[in-house]
Amino acid sequence: MSTEAKRPNVIWILVDQFRGQSLSLMRDPNVRTPHLDRLAYEGCHFPRALSGTPLCTPARGSFLTGRYPHASTAPTHDSPMDETVPTIATVLGEEGYDTCYIGKWHLDGRERASTDAAHEEEARTRFIPPERRGDFGSWFGFEYSNRPFDTIVNVDTPDGPGLRELPGFQSDVLTDLLIDWLAARGAEAGPFFAVLSIEPPHSPYLAPADAMARHHPDDIVFRGNVPESAEVRDQAARELAGYYAAIEQVDEGVGRLRAALADLGIADETYLMFFSDHGDMHGSHGQFRKTAPWEEAIRIPFIVGGARSRDHQELSYAAIDSLVNHVDVAPTTLGLCGVDTPDWMQGHDYSGRILEEHWHSIEAPPGEPVDAYLSLPIPTLHEHSVDRAYRGIVTKDDWKYVCLEGQPWLMFDLTSDPLEQVNLAHNTRYASKRAELHRALRVLIERTGDTFGLPELD
Template sequence: MSVKSATNDRPNVIWVFGDQHRAQALGCNGDGNVHTPNIDNLAAGGVHFNRALSGFPLCCPTRGSLMTGRYPHHCVPGHEHRLPEEQPTIAHVLNDEGYETAYFGKWHLDGFRENQGRAAYHIVPPERRGGFRHWIGYENNNSPWDCWVHGGAGEDAFHYRLPGFETDELTNLFVEYIRERGEEKKSGAGRPFFAVLSAQAPHNPYMAPEVFRGKHTSGSVELRPNVPPIARVREEARTNLAGYYAMIENLDWNLGRIREALSAADLDLDTHVVFFSDHGDMHGSHGQFHKTSPWEEAIRVPFVIGGERPFYGRTTGVSRALLNHVDVAPTTLGLCGVAVPEWMEGTDYSSHRLPDRAGNGAEEPDSAYLQSVVPTGHGHSVDKPWRGIVTNDGWKYVCFEGVSWLMFDLNEDPYELANMAHNSLYAGKRAELLGKLKAWIERTGDSFALPEQ
């Protein structure tokens, strides 16, 4: 496709997203353990999707869906699976619309496997960087004070160690990119841009700079009511959460730096700021840790569309839409006023921020599809494939192949303490939810053996 000429009235969009940041761990969502003033302010001045979720709570599949708007079984079906080179991404679409596109941080889409060595030293070749014109990142890294980034190509290729804490240093690079876009705008040569900051935080290991870590101790952490009274589980949860909350507060501080940079560059009135996470983290709820589980702590994520400009009919407040991981790319294109390509499978929810868009005419689904396509086999993970749904009326149903597993009425049971999956009093509701799940499997071209009833 030919590149269209950019128009000055098209907005910029930036994504700022973390890894394993569960929706419950926000000040604006009522968690007294953590202070997130910048995220809270973004939500207060924007639209807070307080039921957003990650339909496959695992890094690589979710990231594939974020980039492509496609379900994992059509794109990146499991952990350490590569994004297909022939698969276009949101960057390709926006490149063709005259946007500058940039990516900073964790990629985790090049199929590098743990048994191949340290992912931080793996070089993602330029042709496998998702079409982003400017790319500084790394495949994966689980050592926040020893992070290596690379980019460029040929004689301009580089690979170096960041000098400080990973999230801070990535933000430094991101802020410099914003400053450069501001200088271009002043010169009259600026084009709209789409830029992504993908931070590893608050992914384990749960550690943060002293100024943030010093505010949290394991003894001061208040656990969720669904963490069982098992000493081992509660001790691990408290220890991990002390670092987890410190990492979130550091990420929040860096979001504040980004917004200040936008203002200093005179770009704050032209830019949508989208804050979210790839998936959540269990932290002891139901005796589980980390991800890959369909409970609320693993699938619910922060999702805020904000930015300074309140005019052009922008909506503020709370949206109850079940925005899923496949919806992020279509929604972003909607914010830019760009048509969603047919190969994207998600829904454009931009009308919740820009009502005049009216969802580009697409009907919003009455439920969201949940999947674990290829299990990781890692510890603290569910080692069987599963499928499920969450409905607009507040029900969740999940099954293994051939057998029901979980069923909750989230309206009366938000902590998922009463499993109704095998309660005969709810047989009718189970049949209804099974029918909805079957429709999702057929609609998305998935393959999974559902229970008979």
Template sequence: MSAKRPNVIWILGDQHRAQALGVNGDVNVRTPHIDNMAAMGLNFQRAVSGLPLCCPFRGSMLTGKYPHHCVPGHEIAMPEGPTIANVFSDNGYRTAYIGKWHLDGHVANWGTETYHVVDRERRGGFQYWVGYDNNNSQWNCYVHGDCDLSSGHYVLDREGDPDNTPYRLDGFETDKLTDIMIDYIRAQSNEQNAVQPFFGILSVQPPHDPYFAPAEYRRHNRETIQFRPNVPDVPRIREEAGRDLAGYYAMIENLDFNVGRVVDALREENLLENTQIIFFGDHGDMHGSHGQFRKTNPYEESIRVPFIIGGHYVGETDYNCGVTDALINHVDIAPTTLGLCGITPPDWMEGFDYSFLRKRGLERQELPDSAYLQNIIPTCHWDSVDQPYRGIVTRDGYKYVTFESVPWLLFNLNEDPYEQVNLAYNSKFWELRKRLHDRLQRWIDETGDKFNLPQV
């Protein structure tokens, strides 16, 4: 067992901001299983969603490429080419993707996304794939792919359903997709697969809106929610934020319960001690901070995501635990995951491999000084930023964001973590703005992006 490369499981929720975990300081929510994972693992408390929108983040997490080289906007298909699944397959891994995909480029129109089928060749090279492109309806979730669902049993079948007929899950999405992941885990423990590691992804829509969890988790009351200090005392904003957060926290607690189920299944199958579990989100959710809702903007509640490398591995003394201030970004997830497994990331991945922070004995490297932020193609949805922007957040605690025509935001997060004092137009901070502006220009140049910064 110890000579075998580790298994890997990604678990990600949609629109789960970093602040909404017990271990990260949110007093409203109970997340004991995720908190335990952080206690035994490495918690990246400054993890970033460099383009805080579902499709671009997902394209980058699978390819290690920046959105302008992969998926630049909403409902744009991931281009043909290798993904992390292909790299794992080439290194002897079994691969599986279960849940929300949102990379097929299907344009939602009057519910057609519920029944949209992702063709086999559009599934990112995963050997097993059971999921859906998008639906935003956790209680009416249809999936299709390589799984015999019609019998009511989640038995993986390489041949799958030749017609790819969407099948409605008989309950809350997070619970039922976790059932499929657990069956996949149990299939890996049989004698035939004992020597072959696996890479599995469990991707669920909650805690994305609509914020409506199973009844047993609805303990939150909007009247008792403790808001972040940057939620303005405006009745309509607090009323909406309180209502949404009550359901949001309930869905997070349900997700936490299902994380515990995955850990229990690994333990029961004697796989836990050789499995890396990585928990993260694709972007955050404003929930009234700065009077804003949802995502796409560069505020902390939108760009910060949970990112925890957990585990109960053989040779635990060979792994670092605790908290790191490393600015892991969406493009860094794939190379870091490969690095954890002793696999050299391919040259076409543009991200940074942070695995040495977790695994003792690896050569230490100088951490990137900043992370790159983008909004390339605005969605123009309600509660979204309707202008392209570029920005950076730095390890020394600053954030700078600009539109093409004019600088927009400049915050000193060290003294102002809730971003209530915008320094972008204060001449006292001209030298700081110029330094950050020049560093942002280098990001644009180094990544081959196209964006015209204003003169400062």
């Protein structure tokens, strides 16, 4: 990297359980996301991005390390990330970047507590020591909370470790905290990498009263794969009303952050990367929450804008069809900063797609992955979760294939069946296609250094 060129800043806006379909940009009739839509129009949108392991801790470990969950030391819920494992903050810190983490961490591991409730209370007030912070410098994190109006963050004080209560809705107060941090360091300081990690729209699906007032369960338009079950639809409608309200509050925060960057005079040199750890089923296929390999759980928003955005007078939305996976976020971020991907990262650098002047018209460059890897290494056994390990593949030509140990499970042609209502995994008419996808999945398992008991096909 040239020492003469001014290096860009990067902010990750990482939200929890935000599925990629839930943007007005994606024609969801239940929600309005003008600030995220604008970010996508002025920058780049990857509508086929996915979370290869749709579960908080494994996804977060992969975002930070550029490694798959089975190789990142965070393979399941509440896994502690090995403090000796380097992260993207390690790399950028060595490149002279200031680094800052604000919000949910969920990589410090599970303390031994007698009940889940006791553990949750302990997690929200736990002070995470410096050696457990993934090499981030400025730190305002917490393990997790799931209380969107009652946020407590870690703070380092001259007198030692402390906790700070932030009254208000979490996406609002954490955004304020980042804006304050940016203002305090000043526009003339060196480059920075900051993570704003927000829990909403994660359950309990709440938002400020004015946002909640705009959404009523009776008005929810369901996705076409939510079954005609009163029990399923009643739960989905109640939860989706709060879910969409929280999304709109997050969107408002994105607008405030962009305005603050403009006021500081650093908007044009700061990339905003907006994405989530995984999606949420919300009644599709009769399922709820995460861990499942269906589209509603694995597809995430992935929008990159801000620095070097296209001329506002020449906006014409186009989407990049690359299969960006969770392991690719760190390498892509480093590429935007002009830093080579270290050999210990397993992901692909998509920064060339973003920096290409005519990014929406180019063919996939040589070396770009044609398949994305799905996995659930260790089931959580939580309510509304998949209780068996699986491995799967999504292909560039829009096929999905998923296996349980010793058994094919799901196979969909996403081009003709985007709502995944026709499972072809056990249809003899598609035996040759299944065999083709099975071979490709085996290659991914071996290439990523994973182990899994794939079935033997006749």
